[in-house]
Amino acid sequence: xxxxNLNNVRVVLSHTTHPGxxxxxxxxxxxxxxxxxxxxxxxxxxxxxxxxxxxxxDDILQNAVLCSTIDEALQGVVLTVGMTARMRDISxxxxxxxxxxxxxxxxxxxxxxxxxFGTEMSGLxxxxxxxxQLLVNIPANPEFSSLNLASAVQVIAYELAAAAQxxxxxxxxxxxxxxxxxxxxxxxxxxxxxxxxxxTTQNPERMMQRLRRLYARARLEPDEINILRGILSxxxxxxxxxxxxxxxxxxV
Amino acid sequence: xxxxNLNNVRVVLSHTTHPGxxxxxxxxxxxxxxxxxxxxxxxxxxxxxxxxxxxxxDDILQNAVLCSTIDEALQGVVLTVGMTARMRDISxxxxxxxxxxxxxxxxxxxxxxxxxFGTEMSGLxxxxxxxxQLLVNIPANPEFSSLNLASAVQVIAYELAAAAQxxxxxxxxxxxxxxxxxxxxxxxxxxxxxxxxxxTTQNPERMMQRLRRLYARARLEPDEINILRGILSxxxxxxxxxxxxxxxxxxV
Numbered sequence: 001x002x003x004x005n006l007n008n009v010r011v012v013l014s015h016t017t018h019p020g021x022x023x024x025x026x027x028x029x030x031x032x033x034x035x036x037x038x039x040x041x042x043x044x045x046x047x048x049x050x051x052x053x054x055x056x057x058d059d060i061l062q063n064a065v066l067c068s069t070i071d072e073a074l075q076g077v078v079l080t081v082g083m084t085a086r087m088r089d090i091s092x093x094x095x096x097x098x099x100x101x102x103x104x105x106x107x108x109x110x111x112x113x114x115x116x117f118g119t120e121m122s123g124l125x126x127x128x129x130x131x132x133q134l135l136v137n138i139p140a141n142p143e144f145s146s147l148n149l150a151s152a153v154q155v156i157a158y159e160l161a162a163a164a165q166x167x168x169x170x171x172x173x174x175x176x177x178x179x180x181x182x183x184x185x186x187x188x189x190x191x192x193x194x195x196x197x198x199x200t201t202q203n204p205e206r207m208m209q210r211l212r213r214l215y216a217r218a219r220l221e222p223d224e225i226n227i228l229r230g231i232l233s234x235x236x237x238x239x240x241x242x243x244x245x246x247x248x249x250x251x252v
Numbered sequence: 253x254x255x256x257n258l259n260n261v262r263v264v265l266s267h268t269t270h271p272g273x274x275x276x277x278x279x280x281x282x283x284x285x286x287x288x289x290x291x292x293x294x295x296x297x298x299x300x301x302x303x304x305x306x307x308x309x310d311d312i313l314q315n316a317v318l319c320s321t322i323d324e325a326l327q328g329v330v331l332t333v334g335m336t337a338r339m340r341d342i343s344x345x346x347x348x349x350x351x352x353x354x355x356x357x358x359x360x361x362x363x364x365x366x367x368x369f370g371t372e373m374s375g376l377x378x379x380x381x382x383x384x385q386l387l388v389n390i391p392a393n394p395e396f397s398s399l400n401l402a403s404a405v406q407v408i409a410y411e412l413a414a415a416a417q418x419x420x421x422x423x424x425x426x427x428x429x430x431x432x433x434x435x436x437x438x439x440x441x442x443x444x445x446x447x448x449x450x451x452t453t454q455n456p457e458r459m460m461q462r463l464r465r466l467y468a469r470a471r472l473e474p475d476e477i478n479i480l481r482g483i484l485s486x487x488x489x490x491x492x493x494x495x496x497x498x499x500x501x502x503x504v
Contacts, residue, residue, distance in 0.1 A: 024403075028403055031403070055400075140285075145283060151402070
């Protein structure tokens with residue numbers, strides 16, 4: 001019924017330093033049938049080095065989308081897979097490529113998916129990682145785990161193409177929310193938590209990361225987001241009334 | 253009992269044109285725990301570009317073995333896996349990386365294995381491919397299948413490391429012959445076939461390739477090689493006697 005659709009998969013490279021890596025990544029993508037490249041604030045692009053390293057994948061560079069923020073790059077995406085070279089302090093779920101890629105294919109039958117790669121030196125920032133519903137680690141030599149960026153793209157694209165060869169879509173009722181819908185909820189939640197004074201006793205950044213993780217695991221549906229935002233709206237409405245009442249009492 | 257031993261796996265790069273690819277291949281190897289690199293007549297090595305691209309895998313470049321022939325590179329090897337980007341005219345068995353790498357690990361529990369990569373532009377020559385017991389194709393976009401050499405090394409090394417994580421050695425009585433033992437037989441066989449006049453009606457090169465393929469499939473044991481060479485020795489001895497007899501008759 002639903003076939004894996006690699007056209008629904010975009011590769012997002014964040015703050016890439018070396019233009020040669022962008023070209024090599026484009027070539028790696030194309031060898032495995034991936035087309036859509038999205039670049040968040042690359043140091044230099046377009047660049048002759050990128051073109052030289054693409055060798056035949058120029059079309060991918062020409063169609064690459066330049067973005068200035070991660071949220072722009074993830075527009076319309078329902079599943080973001082972030083690549084990480086290390087296990088993070090906050091214990092996120094970290095999957096192997098072979099466990100993760102069938103999930104990517106499953107979502108890509110109907111929805112947009114992003115494969116998110118951080119900058120060469122330090123990988124994804126915590127903010128970027130927090131946008132991912134799934135973190136993937138390419139298992140590597142513990143004494144020398146630094147894959148070149150384009151090599152990491154090649155391995156992930158290869159694993160995706162390999163998984164596509166044996167892919168069997170599962171029936172699925174879940175209608176996942178888009179990146180914007182989730183971000184809308186997160187913003188609403190953070191604002192609400194400030195408003196009700198929750199952050200006076202908690203580290204806001206750390207707490208928001210924990211909440212993000214919780215909701216990432218849940219893979220929210222749009223209806224559920226509406227429900228949660230309804231609750232948040234009422235929370236502040238109540239809070240507003242309470243404030244007004246205190247004000248009244250104080251006035252009296 | 254037997255654990256996979258990546259120390260028994262050597263990567264052989266034949267006639268590499270760009271030194272940068274040698275360095276990038278060394279880096280790719282090291283990320284996946286491979287150490288032994290063997291270079292057959294590289295265009296330029298050592299070279300600053302190779303060192304630059306190795307970034308931290310200099311030890312692999314420093315310990316790389318330079319060879320002038322494929323037979324030198326495959327010394328002591330019992331299983332050679334040749335990488336091919338195309339299906340060959342002579343229908344060799346071509347496996348996927350995920351089917352082939354468990355076999356590599358199985359042999360590598362006790363014996364030396366070679367992963368053989370051809371030159372950038374055209375891959376393995378027919379002669380090189382004929383030295384492999386197993387050909388492997390990395391499945392790729394049919395419209396753009398040209399993986400960069402270092403990317404191909406990365407994918408194969410990754411697949412090997414991934415297979416090692418779930419590797420279960422099988423009990424195995426087979427004691428495979430080394431590359432030299434097989435080559436000794438092939439040389440003996442070719443010489444014998446010339447001597448008995450077999451090649452007067454056959455294309456020698458093509459026939460030897462077919463025979464190589466047959467024996468590659470059989471995965472000969474040293475004892476079997478001795479038996480076959482014994483037969484060949486008798487063949488020519490008989491032939492020699494027959495000749496002598498004809499000569500005698502002619503003389504009479």
